[in-house]
Amino acid sequence: TQSRSSAASDVYKRQVLDLAGAEAVAHTLREVGAHASVTSDPKVAVEAHGLVIPGAGTFADTLAGLTSLSGARVVGQRLAGARPVLALGSAMDVLFEQLLDDGSVTTALGEWPGAVEKRAGERVGARLEAAAGSAMLRGVESDAEFVFAADAVALAFELARDEFIAYPRLSWAEVGGERILAAVENGSLWAAQFLPECSGDAGRAVLRNWLGQL
Numbered sequence: 001t002q003s004r005s006s007a008a009s010d011v012y013k014r015q016v017l018d019l020a021g022a023e024a025v026a027h028t029l030r031e032v033g034a035h036a037s038v039t040s041d042p043k044v045a046v047e048a049h050g051l052v053i054p055g056a057g058t059f060a061d062t063l064a065g066l067t068s069l070s071g072a073r074v075v076g077q078r079l080a081g082a083r084p085v086l087a088l089g090s091a092m093d094v095l096f097e098q099l100l101d102d103g104s105v106t107t108a109l110g111e112w113p114g115a116v117e118k119r120a121g122e123r124v125g126a127r128l129e130a131a132a133g134s135a136m137l138r139g140v141e142s143d144a145e146f147v148f149a150a151d152a153v154a155l156a157f158e159l160a161r162d163e164f165i166a167y168p169r170l171s172w173a174e175v176g177g178e179r180i181l182a183a184v185e186n187g188s189l190w191a192a193q194f195l196p197e198c199s200g201d202a203g204r205a206v207l208r209n210w211l212g213q214l
Contacts, residue, residue: 013034013035013036013037013048013049013050014029014034014035014036014037014048014049014050014051014052014211014214015036015037015038015039015044015045015048015050015051015052016029016036016037016038016039016051016052016053016054017038017039017040017045017051017052017053017054017065017066017069017071017074018038018039018040018065018069019053019054019055019056019057019061019062019065019066019069019091020054020055020056020057020061020062020065021054021055021056021057021088021089021195021197022038022054023038024054024056024197024198025052025054025088025196025197026038027197028196028197028203028204028207029052029207029211031204032204032207032208032211033208033211034207034211036052040069042069042070042073042074045069045074045078046074046077046078046083048083049083049084049214050083050084050085050086050210050211050214051074051078051083051084051085051086052085052086052087052088053066053071053075053085053086053087053088053091054088054089054091054197055087055088055089055090055091055092055093055094055150055195056088056089056090056149056195056197057089057090058090058121058151059090059093059094059099059106059108059116059118059150059151059152060106061090062089062090062091062093062094063094063106063108063109066091066094066109071109072109075095075109075111075189078188079111079187079188079189082187082188083188084188084189084190084210084213084214085188085189085190086190086191086192086210087189087190087191087192088191088192088194088195088196088197089149089150089192089193089194089195090150090151090152091191092150092154092183092184092191092192092193093108093116093150093152093153093154093193094108094109095108095109095110095111095112095189095191096108096109096110096111096112096113096114096115096116096154097110097112097113097114097115098114098115098116099115099116099117099118099152100115100116100117100118101117101118102118111189112157112158112159112184112186113158113159113160114154114156114157114158114159115154116152116153116154117152117153117154117155118151118152119150119151119152119153119176120151121149121150121151121152122149122176123147123148123149124147124148124149124175124176125145125146125147125148126145126146126148126173126174126175126182126194127142127143127144127145127146127173127174128140128144128146128171128172128173128182128183128194129171129172129173129182130142130171131169131170131171131183131185132169133169134169134171134183134185135169135185135209135213136169136171136183136185136190136192136206136209136210137171137183137205137206137209138209139205139209140202140205140206141202144199144201144202145199145202146173146182146192146194146195146196146199146202146203147194147195147198147199147203148173148175148182148193148194148195149195149198150193153175153178153180153181153193154180154181154193155178155179155180155181156181157170157181157184166187168184168185168186168187169184169185170183170184171183171184173193173194180193181193182194190210192206
């Protein structure tokens with residue numbers, strides 16, 4: 001029988017914020033052996049051993065959902081304590097400062113400098129150009145395809161280099177004739193523009209790799 005203390009601690013193992021795609025992400029995490037739950041409680045999200053921010057919806061929907069869940073504060077507090085965060089799909093896009101959309105500008109979370117640009121958000125499969133030494137893509141076959149569906153893309157990563165801090169590992173993909181930023185490994189913050197929960201064995205491998213470094 002599980003003790004009360006261990007049952008309480010289980011609540012804080014791996015949490016998925018209650019945004020579009022949350023149940024699918026939690027299900028895939030369970031498939032690879034994680035104790036995963038969906039939460040809309042900012043306190044639980046802050047204290048979880050690992051937090052996934054799903055992003056199967058649009059940039060606007062994900063930003064609005066995060067705002068309603070105190071997302072900026074949750075992410076900020078977790079990163080200040082080096083607690084792992086995995087942002088997926090459009091949740092990666094809202095980590096930048098801005099969305100540019102035909103002359104209009106939407107302010108986002110600003111964890112990274114620069115902007116993402118509005119796109120149609122068509123669902124496509126693409127192979128990745130993995131960063132050297134990528135922990136996220138360790139063991140993933142070079143010809144594996146990942147599903148992309150976000151309606152914004154980053155064409156550059158503008159974070160300045162600092163000789164005293166390891167620079168993030170950046171992986172890229174060719175999507176719609178453009179070379180876009182596909183994944184970022186930035187200390188305790190990992191982000192993927194693709195959707196692991198929709199990407200078969202390759203997606204499950206990414207989630208296993210994230211779980212393995214918690």
